[in-house]
Amino acid sequence: DAGVIQSPRHEVTEMGQEVTLRCKPISGHNSLFWYRQTMMRGLELLIYFNNNVPIDDSGMPEDRFSAKMPNASFSTLKIQPSEPRDSAVYFCASSLGQQRLPQHFGDGTRLSIL
Amino acid sequence: AQSVTQLGSHVSVSEGALVLLRCNYSSSVPPYLFWYVQYPNQGLQLLLKYTSAATLVKGINGFEAEFKKSETSFHLTKPSAHMSDAAEYFCAVYQGGKLIFGQGTELSVKP
Numbered sequence: 001d002a003g004v005i006q007s008p009r010h011e012v013t014e015m016g017q018e019v020t021l022r023c024k025p026i027s028g029h030n031s032l033f034w035y036r037q038t039m040m041r042g043l044e045l046l047i048y049f050n051n052n053v054p055i056d057d058s059g060m061p062e063d064r065f066s067a068k069m070p071n072a073s074f075s076t077l078k079i080q081p082s083e084p085r086d087s088a089v090y091f092c093a094s095s096l097g098q099q100r101l102p103q104h105f106g107d108g109t110r111l112s113i114l
Numbered sequence: 115a116q117s118v119t120q121l122g123s124h125v126s127v128s129e130g131a132l133v134l135l136r137c138n139y140s141s142s143v144p145p146y147l148f149w150y151v152q153y154p155n156q157g158l159q160l161l162l163k164y165t166s167a168a169t170l171v172k173g174i175n176g177f178e179a180e181f182k183k184s185e186t187s188f189h190l191t192k193p194s195a196h197m198s199d200a201a202e203y204f205c206a207v208y209q210g211g212k213l214i215f216g217q218g219t220e221l222s223v224k225p
Contacts, residue, residue: 004157033212042215042216042217042218043158043204043215043218045212045213048211048212050211055211056211056212091157091158093157093158099146099208099211100211101146101163101165101208101213102148102160102163103160103213104160105150105157105158105159106157107155107156107157108155108156108157110155
């Protein structure tokens, strides 16, 4: 079975550029989560969707970050403009059911902003 | 608000020795608790979960965890460490549709 698929796996770009991270959840899952992992702050939940609708975006750092889920099989996390402090590993996870457990994680996108 | 605290950011054991990774939680209601493992350059993989059934939970790769309400703990153990167990381990508590993760414990296994 295909797991959560994220692309790209690595992204290196210059400060000020727009960055788009992509996620394909496990087929049939109805909840999707975006996380950010850094050494300083650990694993932080940025936003999560249920049935393609954003439920909680309180973890989104600032207006430069936006996330969309146009359909059940695709989501994007966009950073515009990017800054060096956005460098991190970004994970997408998906789950099924009312309690949204357990969450299944993708392999992440390692983002470096120069 | 619920939270988890993992005691020890780094734990080192010898191959064949007991693995003990500590996790304490704070919760006003019976919690759902999880342990995840993260291998280098990979996402988090579910090891085991506690959802108010048996207090001793068995997971994959020989790991198990015991829920102790009196101690508000959910420590992860494995009787005999293997080199392939070297990874980062995260404890998490379920709250309001979200998982709240601890800071993680990096496990090193020495030959």
